[in-house]
Amino acid sequence: MLFQMSAECFSSQFVTSVVSCCPADLKQEVNGKKETLKGFNVKLQDTILFPEGGGQPDDHGLIGDVPVLRVTRQGAEAIHFVRSSLEEGQEVQLKVDWERRFDHMQQHSGQHLITALADTMFGYKTTSWELGRQRSSIELDTPCVKPAELQALEEAVNEKIRAHVPVTVQLLSIDDPAVEKVRSRGLPDDHAGPIRIIDIEGVDANMCCGTHVSNLSHLQVIKLLGTEKGKKSKTNLIFLTGNRVLKYAEKSYSTERSLENTQSCHENAFLWQSNLSLLRDMAVLIAQNFKNSPQRGNFFSLHKKEGDNEFMNIIANEIGTEETLVFLTVGEEKGPGLFLLAGPSGVVTEMGPRVLEMLQGKGAGKNGRFQGKANSLARRGDVEAFLQEHCKHHASEEE
Structure with a gap:
């Protein structure tokens, strides 16, 4: 086999x-x-x-x-x-296990991109890398990476992501002359079969057996967290890609919120402004995550304990609701909160009052948006199931 x-x-x-x-x-x-x-x-x-x-x-x-x-x-x-x-x-x-698979695809393709540009821009070769449970690291063959270089590298990799660069796979025979032109750290002794090449168009061609995204846009964003001293005059570059950046932002936001109670009024005001900025950035990342998912459908639903109307509207605006129905809530899981239903105008006008009733809320809708206050989010799951069923029925009618 x-x-x-x-x-x-x-x-x-x-x-x-x-x-x-x-x-x-x-x-x-x-x-x-x-x-x-x-x-x-x-x-x-x-x-x-x-x-x-x-x-x-x-x-x-x-x-x-x-x-x-x-x-x-x-x-x-x-x-x-x-x-x-x-x-x-x-x-x-x-x-x-798709969540685990896609996470590994994001981290591995992110590593290829960082490795290629670190070499192209500064001549820093990658000697090894590790895909960790929470963060990943690349071992660079240099005693240090300057802060300005780190910033330039982060800007460069994210520019490639925004450019939607394709990532393709080639299978070559071991004696194909093209094999000599690709980056490689060598084949295992027991290798059998064709050589697998991962090609980031115009950026890098590398011999690799791993799973990868098909376009750099699927990476969403790369955050270089910093460097650590490595072994034998080498430097470990620590990075996060895609969904891990979102989780990191969520964790940072929660940590800052927990610190507010122990700070002075002046410090609290600064933290509050920082939290707002982080929350807005998180909203953009959440939307990008959905838009770039290869398994996205025509319905998106999310609940967050922290958030406000602007947070929900940023997500809806970034996703685009002409063809996608978006249902968002913020607040205590079974307590009061805020909600937003956004999507095709006719659908929202039809479904909005029913959503309002199920959430025991007050609100109004226009121009494809229906939002307001919910007295209880206890039936949020019922609302989500109700909306999903409508989307499935609508999709089957179109077919």
């Missing part, structure tokens, strides 16, 4: 069959303690689950309803560790 992690990194489901299932152990660390799990190593006829390699962690997902806890590579074969036995020869459906 050859592992076929082809150019289609956006596949989230796949039907295949079980080739073999053998008893096996998995050693892993849980809450700082090492433990050994009893289970099975499964080989499949083909797979869309990426095995750990090239600095990228493995995919997780399901084989049928059985969770895949680890995927490793043995030559050209992918080995899936599961806790339950699977029958050899049976047909199964694979499902990828």
Whole structure:
């Protein structure tokens, strides 16, 4: 069985069959303690689950309803560790843990972009990299990176993201002369099959087995957090890409809010202004995240404890509501709050009063916007289901 992690990194489901299932152990660390799990190593006829390699962690997902806890590579074969036995020869459906997959795609493509421009702009070569659980790092072959260089590099990578540069995959034979022209740190000794090249148009061509986005716009944004002293006169560059930037902004906002109670009035005013700015930036990132998602639909829903009407309107404006129905709420999860329903004018006019009733609120609507105050957000889930059902019905009518 050859592992076929082809150019289609956006596949989230796949039907295949079980080739073999053998008893096996998995050693892993849980809450700082090492433990050994009893289970099975499964080989499949083909797979869309990426095995750990090239600095990228493995995919997780399901084989049928059985969770895949680890995927490793043995030559050209992918080995899936599961806790339950699977029958050899049976047909199964694979499902990828998409949130984990897309996060890895963003971080890995972000690393390629940063690596390429750090080399082009300053001659700093990448000697290794690590995709961490919360942040990622690139080891650069230089004793230091100046603050001005860091700022210039961050501006340059984000300019490429805004330019919507395509990212493509090429499969070349090992004796193809083109292989000599691409960036590479060498092939593993047990490599088999064609050479896989990740090409960021006009920026970089690199030998790589990992999963990547198909356009730099899917990265949303890159934030270079700073540098740390590395080993042997090298520097570790710490970065976040895509959804991780959004989570970092949310965490920073919550931290600043928690500090307000311990600050003076003057300091509180400064923090309040900082929080407003951070909240606006977060709204833009949330909208970009939805717009750039390859699995976006015609409905977007979000609840945040912190926020205001401007926060919700920024999200709606950035997404664009001519064809997308947007439902946003802020406030206590089951208490009072604010809401916004935005979308095609006719749909909002029709659905707005029903949403208002379910949220026990007060509000009004015009020009494709219906917003107001909710006395209780306890039925928010019911409103979301009601709106989703309408979107599905509307989509089926158009088909």
